[in-house]
Amino acid sequence: MSTSNQSTDSPEEPRTSGVYVYGIVPADMEAEEDAVGVCDGPVTIVKHGGIAALVSEISVDRPLGKPEDLQAHAHLLDGTSRVAPVLPLRFGAVMTDEESVEKELLAAHADEFAAALQELEGRAQYVVKGRYVEQAILREVIDESEQAAQLLGAIRDQPEESTRDARMALGEIVSNAIVAKRDADTGKVLEALDSLSDSVNVREPTHEEEAAQVAVLVEVARQEELEKAVGELAEQWDGRVDMSLLGPLAAYDFVVTQKSEG
Structure with missing residues (x-):
């Protein structure tokens, strides 16, 4: 019987972090240097063509739902809406990593997101x-x-x-x-x-x-x-x-x- 799952270098070790996704924005938008999201995580941007996602890294061991989590989610999206169109994701949208954000979210819905952002431009x-x-x-x-x-x-x-x-x-x-x-x-x-x-x-x-x-x-x-x-x-x-x-x-x-x- 194998016991490799106890090894510190096992490829089967459970992941401890994920990528929290706040919303979809145009790809030419830049994240503010001091922008923070849930758990005070620094906010970055994952791009695909003309669209992008506002994200931050988060521990998957920490349950979401505290009032400050909801406030951070809304604060980031509302602040973004003042300078660019933004499609908000529902609170609690967490994906495996940035690659999955690009391929499974952005690439999979590129046309839909681009059209929606166009509709929101300036509003x-x-x-x-x-x-x-x-x-x-x-x-x-x-x-x-x-x-x-x-x-x-x-x-x-x-x-x-x-x-x-x-x-x-x-x-x-x-x-x-x-x-x-x-x-x-x-x-x-x-x-x-x-x-x-x-x-x-x-x-x-x-x-x-x-x-x-x-x-x-x-x-x-x-x-x-x-x-x-x-x-x-x-x-x-x-x-x-x-x-x-x-x-x-x-x-x-x-x-x-x-x-x-x-």
Whole structure:
């Protein structure tokens, strides 16, 4: 029986490192000297023809998924989107080595990646978010619903245990009203952004008081126009909805490629 697998120079020793792939970029892009990725690994570029992959070496023994890993992944891609088109890979894309990145990822999907990068040239993702001001939206619902106003009057200054049913009924009315208002207000956001982008993705709400969350693909050169449009909405909804604009970001909502398996 062979025991060579215990030898220090055995060719069967398990590999301890892999190559983490962040995204696909044009081949003429250069990585910043101080750019770091997951585990603070230095970022390099693997090229194939006119496309390339942003990568860093990673230990395969270290599990991924810590908050700082996700932040490093997003930080690198979002920073890249400010200077070049980038096709983000899903978090956790690890391949065997740089040769496999070139042959199995870049060469295998060269035409697809090149076409997608061409579509993204000069554009980046932005996310427009709105969140209802709690007291303002509650007043609005009460003012618009006689039933809600009656229920509020019935429970005011009364013990919680004796008004549980009324409180639940009021909560349901408010919740349903916010859903309807969210739909209407999201429509107003889409209308405001219509001239700036034909690529939009309405995201599912992440909070019960969310008024809107819309991802848009916009020319980076038109960022000031986008900021103005969001600013006008914020002014229109002052005291009712708090508006925010995130970006430029990598185009996660529009062109995220599938996770590669190492």
